[in-house]
Amino acid sequence: xxxxxxxxxxxxxxxxxxxxxxxxGLLWVALLFGMSGALARGFLVEEETGTxxxxxxxxxxxxxxxxxxxxxxxxxxVLSAIILPLHALFxxxxxxxxxxxxxxxxxxxxSLVSALTxxxxxxxxxxxxGALLAALAFPVLLPMMLMAVSGTKTAFEGESVWGALQGLCxxxxxxxxxxxxxxxxxxRE
Amino acid sequence: MNKSLLWVVGxxxxxxVALAFFWMPPAGDFVSPDxxxxxxxxxxxxxxxxxxxxxxxxxxxxxxKRRDPMDDARSAAANxxxxxxxxxxxxxxxxxxxxxxxxxxxWDPRQTSILIQLLIYAAYFALRGSLEDPRQxxxxxxxxxxxxxxxxxxxxxxxxxxxxxxxxxxxxKDTLWTRDGLDGYYRAGLYSAFVLYGMLSFALYRMRxxxxxxxxxxxxxxxxxxxxxxxxxxxNLVVSDEAEPPAEGAAEKSx
Numbered sequence: 001x002x003x004x005x006x007x008x009x010x011x012x013x014x015x016x017x018x019x020x021x022x023x024x025g026l027l028w029v030a031l032l033f034g035m036s037g038a039l040a041r042g043f044l045v046e047e048e049t050g051t052x053x054x055x056x057x058x059x060x061x062x063x064x065x066x067x068x069x070x071x072x073x074x075x076x077x078v079l080s081a082i083i084l085p086l087h088a089l090f091x092x093x094x095x096x097x098x099x100x101x102x103x104x105x106x107x108x109x110x111s112l113v114s115a116l117t118x119x120x121x122x123x124x125x126x127x128x129x130g131a132l133l134a135a136l137a138f139p140v141l142l143p144m145m146l147m148a149v150s151g152t153k154t155a156f157e158g159e160s161v162w163g164a165l166q167g168l169c170x171x172x173x174x175x176x177x178x179x180x181x182x183x184x185x186x187x188r189e
Numbered sequence: 190m191n192k193s194l195l196w197v198v199g200x201x202x203x204x205x206v207a208l209a210f211f212w213m214p215p216a217g218d219f220v221s222p223d224x225x226x227x228x229x230x231x232x233x234x235x236x237x238x239x240x241x242x243x244x245x246x247x248x249x250x251x252x253x254k255r256r257d258p259m260d261d262a263r264s265a266a267a268n269x270x271x272x273x274x275x276x277x278x279x280x281x282x283x284x285x286x287x288x289x290x291x292x293x294x295x296w297d298p299r300q301t302s303i304l305i306q307l308l309i310y311a312a313y314f315a316l317r318g319s320l321e322d323p324r325q326x327x328x329x330x331x332x333x334x335x336x337x338x339x340x341x342x343x344x345x346x347x348x349x350x351x352x353x354x355x356x357x358x359x360x361x362k363d364t365l366w367t368r369d370g371l372d373g374y375y376r377a378g379l380y381s382a383f384v385l386y387g388m389l390s391f392a393l394y395r396m397r398x399x400x401x402x403x404x405x406x407x408x409x410x411x412x413x414x415x416x417x418x419x420x421x422x423x424x425n426l427v428v429s430d431e432a433e434p435p436a437e438g439a440a441e442k443s444x
């Protein structure tokens with residue numbers, strides 16, 4: 001889905017020069033699209049197939065959470081390996097600050113992976129999973145997306161990303177540190 | 190106590206409206222000088238909604254530690270009050286923005302952060318509504334409430350002050366904390382508003398928490414009654430099983 005998004009946008013912008021803000025937004029929308037497809041493979045599939053009960057008995061909550069976080073993290077790496085080159089190929093950003101872009105990708109990825117893992121764990125046992133997941137994940141992801149797009153735009157302009165990076169790192173670390181602690185408290189309910 | 194507190198708060202709120210419209214002068218430096226009076230309703234609501242959300246997070250954290258359902262009821266009550274105050278903040282802010290800045294919504298960093306906060310807590314109430322089992326509802330929503338409370342200081346204090354974002358804000362900076370930020374009328378009015386809004390929020394929280402705690406007590410009582418009732422049914426069945434043979438024997442004798 002993420003690849004289709006990048007290719008479609010690249011095709012749609014053929015012959016046009018997209019500004020840096022739009023390019024940054026498209027990059028994060030493509031990554032978010034790709035990651036949202038993985039949510040069903042996280043905690044939801046464990047609950048639906050009944051293997052979550054086995055995990056509750058046989059594994060500590062922190063190791064279950066770490067496993068799911070690593071799964072989402074690996075998927076983010078794979079998606080990035082496909083989307084970032086395609087984005088560069090089709091949308092041709094100008095004078096990019098490679099260090100800035102790398103740092104934004106890292107901090108944004110940390111926040112995205114932590115937020116999706118936590119929200120996926122919360123909604124896995126509710127009655128209306130799909131709708132609730134969107135309702136829970138959207139406001140949690142919104143600040144992260146705003147900062148990631150703002151910082152990536154600055155990186156595409158070749159300027160310092162320090163301001164957005166501070167905020168994004170703070171948010172990402174808060175999600176990453178707080179998620180497992182909270183998860184431990186409700187996983188065995 | 191609740192009733193007298195509500196009377197005091199009600200009378201105080203009428204006094205606050207009178208203070209804002211009949212005692213405080215219009216602010217000279219504003220595009221729309223009269224619109225500055227809204228500060229009495231906007232600023233205390235904005236600050237107290239943060240306090241309510243943090244209190245909600247603290248009760249949720251206490252629930253996760255102690256597993257007392259009353260803490261979950263208190264957390265939900267504090268979050269409901271916080272949500273109401275956030276709606277008042279957003280609405281009064283939009284009225285002021287329309288008058289002063291020419292547009293009700295301009296994606297100012299503070300407008301954006303309170304909107305995100307509203308969405309986060311709307312999701313909290315959606316999560317509470319989607320879980321039917323009271324134990325699960327309490328645990329899951331407490332988990333989310335702690336998480337939501339963690340985002341509050343970040344969204345309200347950190348995000349709007351980030352160097353990359355702060356410059357685009359239309360909100361005045363450090364008005365409350367500097368000596369020449371407000372004149373005597375506005376300072377006095379604002380402090381009174383803080384006290385009244387604090388009392389109003391506390392009264393609302395207390396009422397809602399009492400209802401929540403009452404619901405928990407009724408549920409616990411019902412569970413205990415059901416468990417006891419099940420025992421009684423079992424005992425009755427056993428007695429009737431034992432009681433039947435002599436009755437049959439008696440019937441034979443009589444036959």
